[in-house]
Amino acid sequence: MKAILAAAAALGALTLAAPAAAQSYHGGWQPIAQRQAQLEQRIDQGVRRGDLTRREAANLRAEFNNIERLEARYRRDGLSQWERADLDRRMDQLAQRIRFERADSPNRGWTPINQRQRQLDARIDAGVRDGSLSRREAANLRAEFQQIAALEGRYRRDGLSQRERAELERRFDRLSAQIYASRNDRDRRRG
Numbered sequence: 001m002k003a004i005l006a007a008a009a010a011l012g013a014l015t016l017a018a019p020a021a022a023q024s025y026h027g028g029w030q031p032i033a034q035r036q037a038q039l040e041q042r043i044d045q046g047v048r049r050g051d052l053t054r055r056e057a058a059n060l061r062a063e064f065n066n067i068e069r070l071e072a073r074y075r076r077d078g079l080s081q082w083e084r085a086d087l088d089r090r091m092d093q094l095a096q097r098i099r100f101e102r103a104d105s106p107n108r109g110w111t112p113i114n115q116r117q118r119q120l121d122a123r124i125d126a127g128v129r130d131g132s133l134s135r136r137e138a139a140n141l142r143a144e145f146q147q148i149a150a151l152e153g154r155y156r157r158d159g160l161s162q163r164e165r166a167e168l169e170r171r172f173d174r175l176s177a178q179i180y181a182s183r184n185d186r187d188r189r190r191g
């Protein structure tokens with residue numbers, strides 16, 4: 001009886017240890033489709049946020065497509081451990097490139113549209129409260145801001161180019177200067 005219990009305990013321990021060993025062998029390996037979806041999402045997010053230019057995103061997607069084609073070729077005969085490891089290594093390299101390209105973005109100093117809107121709205125509201133801006137001036141400044149926001153939305157659909165980013169920066173700077181000038185023109189008005 002002791003031998004049977006010992007064998008059952010050993011079998012139970014092996015059964016519990018096998019999945020953990022398999023996971024550690026693959027380094028917490030995720031299914032390929034899941035990794036592909038995460039990488040594609042990170043590229044899309046980089047484009048939307050302006051961290052990736054159109055060219056960078058196109059290059060990353062080309063590399064992504066090459067990995068997908070290689071995976072299809074590997075799967076024809078069944079995916080071996082070596083092929084799985086090769087795909088995993090390639091996806092790791094692509095993930096590093098995405099991280100590098102996004103971190104290397106000229107957008108590092110770029111303030112997102114929502115944050116700029118809050119900052120500019122706060123400045124306009126303060127001007128209305130202290131009487132340095134009339135309600136009409138505030139409405140005109142907010143209308144100008146909405147035009148910039150709409151333009152940025154159009155630009156972001158396929159990723160911000162350097163030229164588009166520069167154009168938005170120029171318009172934001174001009175609006176900021178308009179707010180400053182309107183609040184400091186010394187003709188304090190109420191209403």
